[in-house]
Amino acid sequence: MAFENTIDVDTPVHDIRSEAIKVFEEQGFPTKKQEAWKYTSLNSILKHDYSVFPKEENALEYREVKKYFIHDIDTYNIVFIDGKYSSHLSQTTHDGIDVCLMSSALNKPKYRLIIENYFNKIATGDSLSALNTAFSSEGAYIHVPKNKLVEKPIQILHFSTGNESAVMLQPRNLVVIDENSHVQIIERHQSLTDNAVLTNSVTEIFAAKRAIVDYYKVQNDNENASLIDNTFIDQKQESNCSVHTFSFGGKITRNNLNFYQNGERIDSTLKGVTIIEDKQHVDHNTLVHHIEPNCESHQDYKGIFDDKATGVFNGKVVVEKEAQKTNAFQANNNILVSDKATINTKPQLEIFADDVKCSHGCTIGQLDESAMFYLRSRGIPEKEARALLMYAFANNVLESVKIPELKARINKLIAKKIGVNIGFEL
Amino acid sequence: MLEIKNLHASVEDKDILRGINLEVKPGEVHAIMGPNGSGKSTLASVVAGKEEYEVTKGNILLEGEDIDELSAEERAHKGVFMSFQYPVEIPGVTVTNFMKTAINETRKAQGLEDMPAKDMLKMIREKSEMLEIDRKFLSRSLNEGFSGGEKKRNEIFQMAMLEPKLAILDETDSGLDIDALRIVANGVNKLRSKDNAVVVITHYQRLLDYIVPDFVHVLFEGRIVKSGGKELAHELEEKGYDWIKEEVNA
Numbered sequence: 164m165a166f167e168n169t170i171d172v173d174t175p176v177h178d179i180r181s182e183a184i185k186v187f188e189e190q191g192f193p194t195k196k197q198e199a200w201k202y203t204s205l206n207s208i209l210k211h212d213y214s215v216f217p218k219e220e221n222a223l224e225y226r227e228v229k230k231y232f233i234h235d236i237d238t239y240n241i242v243f244i245d246g247k248y249s250s251h252l253s254q255t256t257h258d259g260i261d262v263c264l265m266s267s268a269l270n271k272p273k274y275r276l277i278i279e280n281y282f283n284k285i286a287t288g289d290s291l292s293a294l295n296t297a298f299s300s301e302g303a304y305i306h307v308p309k310n311k312l313v314e315k316p317i318q319i320l321h322f323s324t325g326n327e328s329a330v331m332l333q334p335r336n337l338v339v340i341d342e343n344s345h346v347q348i349i350e351r352h353q354s355l356t357d358n359a360v361l362t363n364s365v366t367e368i369f370a371a372k373r374a375i376v377d378y379y380k381v382q383n384d385n386e387n388a389s390l391i392d393n394t395f396i397d398q399k400q401e402s403n404c405s406v407h408t409f410s411f412g413g414k415i416t417r418n419n420l421n422f423y424q425n426g427e428r429i430d431s432t433l434k435g436v437t438i439i440e441d442k443q444h445v446d447h448n449t450l451v452h453h454i455e456p457n458c459e460s461h462q463d464y465k466g467i468f469d470d471k472a473t474g475v476f477n478g479k480v481v482v483e484k485e486a487q488k489t490n491a492f493q494a495n496n497n498i499l500v501s502d503k504a505t506i507n508t509k510p511q512l513e514i515f516a517d518d519v520k521c522s523h524g525c526t527i528g529q530l531d532e533s534a535m536f537y538l539r540s541r542g543i544p545e546k547e548a549r550a551l552l553m554y555a556f557a558n559n560v561l562e563s564v565k566i567p568e569l570k571a572r573i574n575k576l577i578a579k580k581i582g583v584n585i586g587f588e589l
Numbered sequence: 590m591l592e593i594k595n596l597h598a599s600v601e602d603k604d605i606l607r608g609i610n611l612e613v614k615p616g617e618v619h620a621i622m623g624p625n626g627s628g629k630s631t632l633a634s635v636v637a638g639k640e641e642y643e644v645t646k647g648n649i650l651l652e653g654e655d656i657d658e659l660s661a662e663e664r665a666h667k668g669v670f671m672s673f674q675y676p677v678e679i680p681g682v683t684v685t686n687f688m689k690t691a692i693n694e695t696r697k698a699q700g701l702e703d704m705p706a707k708d709m710l711k712m713i714r715e716k717s718e719m720l721e722i723d724r725k726f727l728s729r730s731l732n733e734g735f736s737g738g739e740k741k742r743n744e745i746f747q748m749a750m751l752e753p754k755l756a757i758l759d760e761t762d763s764g765l766d767i768d769a770l771r772i773v774a775n776g777v778n779k780l781r782s783k784d785n786a787v788v789v790i791t792h793y794q795r796l797l798d799y800i801v802p803d804f805v806h807v808l809f810e811g812r813i814v815k816s817g818g819k820e821l822a823h824e825l826e827e828k829g830y831d832w833i834k835e836e837v838n839a
Contacts, residue, residue: 531677532641533677534677534679536639536640536661537673537676537677537679538679538687538691539638539660539661539662539665540637540638540639540661540662540664540665540670540671540673541665541687541691541747541751542662542665542666542691542692542694542695542698542751543662543690543691543694544660544662544694544698545660545662547690547694548662551682551690552679554681554682555679555680555681555682555730556681557681558681558682559680559681
């Protein structure tokens with residue numbers, strides 16, 4: 164196959180890739196016949212003839228893309244343009260921690276141990292992750308040794324220039340956070356033209372004992388850009404991991420988010436805000452696997468759907484027999500602004516332990532009329548009151564975002580999305 | 590200021606108000622008392638413009654202008670304010686942002702520019718001090734997790750900020766301890782002037798020791814069945830509402 168010429172043949176990953184190709188060849192792309200893909204069809208995005216390895220290197224000036232960065236604070240940046248690393252736009256480091264490229268990690272001996280221990284250890288089983296494993300050539304590599312507080316957030320940005328008519332990108336990230344360390348990561352995919360882009364991303368995160376990982380995904384892409392995000396998180400005892408996903412744009416966005424709790428007293432947080440319109444589609448497919456006792460998980464997903472937008476929430480919580488004293492909470496609340504918008508929401512609880520607290524709830528509705536009257540009686544017109552309530556509904560998830568500048572940015576994006584133009588400052 | 594003429598209103602085909610007549614002049618304080626279910630809160634909501642209630646007969650005039658067909662926000666822009674018996678919790682919107690929005694939307698409707706941020710802050714500081722409201726409280730989500738007393742104090746804070754012509758206080762005394770009651774009542778009294786009017790809706794006479802009414806009306810089965818001076822409130826407190834019911838039935 165052609166990519167054998169492009170990708171490292173002699174690395175330890177070679178066998179893994181060969182195996183992944185077999186898995187993908189056997190399974191192919193998922194179809195609606197599969198339960199997990201019942202409400203999301205990839206047909207409309209698979210009809211393009213995607214270029215898998217962009218032919219030319221494209222450059223961007225910082226000023227062209229500055230607005231996609233959280234630029235008002237000091238951060239590490241790992242930036243890719245059409246799947247290729249841009250050293251010009253990146254700020255990596257090897258000073259005490261490694262924030263660098265996946266390709267160098269895969270090729271250099273000093274990273275060999277980490278790669279052998281962690282690469283493709285949890286991103287296995289499904290065909291899209293296998294496809295990524297087979298084809299990916301680049302991504303972010305983050306390794307934080309123990310007892311390090313990484314003060315600067317790390318931004319992973321993928322730009323597609325649209326210089327080719329249709330591009331398929333396969334970014335691959337590996338995040339290994341050792342004992343008692345703390346890291347904050349922001350990931351964003353952005354296409355700069357209306358040409359079709361399909362990104363099939365895989366991120367593996369390993370949080371060791373007492374590690375803290377806060378991961379933020381900003382999904383606000385163009386109407387012809389689609390994203391399949393496959394994120395796998397392995398947590399050890401007393402670690403605390405959170406993933407916030409803000410989905411405001413894109414053609415089809417599918418988030419496969421999987422948490423595995425391999426230790427006691429683990430805390431996992433999964434939160435998301437989806438605000439979409441037109442014919443956009445966002446699908447959150449989550450899994451929290453409670454394996455050991457005394458752990459918690461908190462899921463809170465909010466969605467606002469206008470026009471003919473469609474949403475899916477499929478949240479699975481598995482509590483193994485040994486996982487006594489588990490606290491697992493799941494909430495999925497939705498507002499349908501238009502009567503042509505759709506949300507399919509399905510909580511799935513599989514509980515094998517008997518001493519647990521698990522709750523789940525989903526709501527689909529319109530705005531609270533008593534709240535509307537309250538706001539209007541204070542002189543806030545109907546349209547603004549409606550916007551304000553939607554803003555408040557979504558904004559609520561922002562409380563747990565720990566980077567103030569990111570919080571302010573998301574807040575602005577939400578206000579803009581909803582059309583609230585009142586002098587808000589947070 | 591406010592004239593209500595033969596007002597009938599219903600909700601879900603159930604008649605609640607059955608011919609209310611009331612005139613409130615500038616500078617006056619009116620108290621509306623009555624047993625539970627007599628229609629007091631409905632009257633407040635109908636005047637404030639709640640859409641669930643249907644006015645089937647009669648008129649509501651504000652400064653001579655018929656406001657029946659106006660939306661709640663349009664009435665607010667004309668100076669109508671209702672302090673809610675059960676203020677709604679709105680997570681995600683802070684008290685300060687809510688107030689800014691309400692004031693600037695009202696100003697916009699009146700053809701004015703936004704209030705300069707400096708003036709807004711000054712006003713917020715003055716009015717919150719008047720009601721002994723902690724500054725931290727202003728950056729909390731509106732009514733979320735507020736105690737009963739905090740909610741009511743916050744209602745009067747909003748009144749102070751919006752400076753309405755007509756304020757209707759719907760059971761503002763319920764859920765207040767004596768200290769909070771005094772603070773709230775002092776706040777209302779400070780806001781009184783010869784140009785505005787207050788309608789106090791209450792079940793008990795207690796609040797009326799602090800906000801002294803010029804007139805007291807007794808509402809029963811959707812009608813005002815008795816009106817008098819402030820001594821009527823004392824009489825009701827002593828004797829309860831049964832004698833009113835007997836009078837009406839006789």
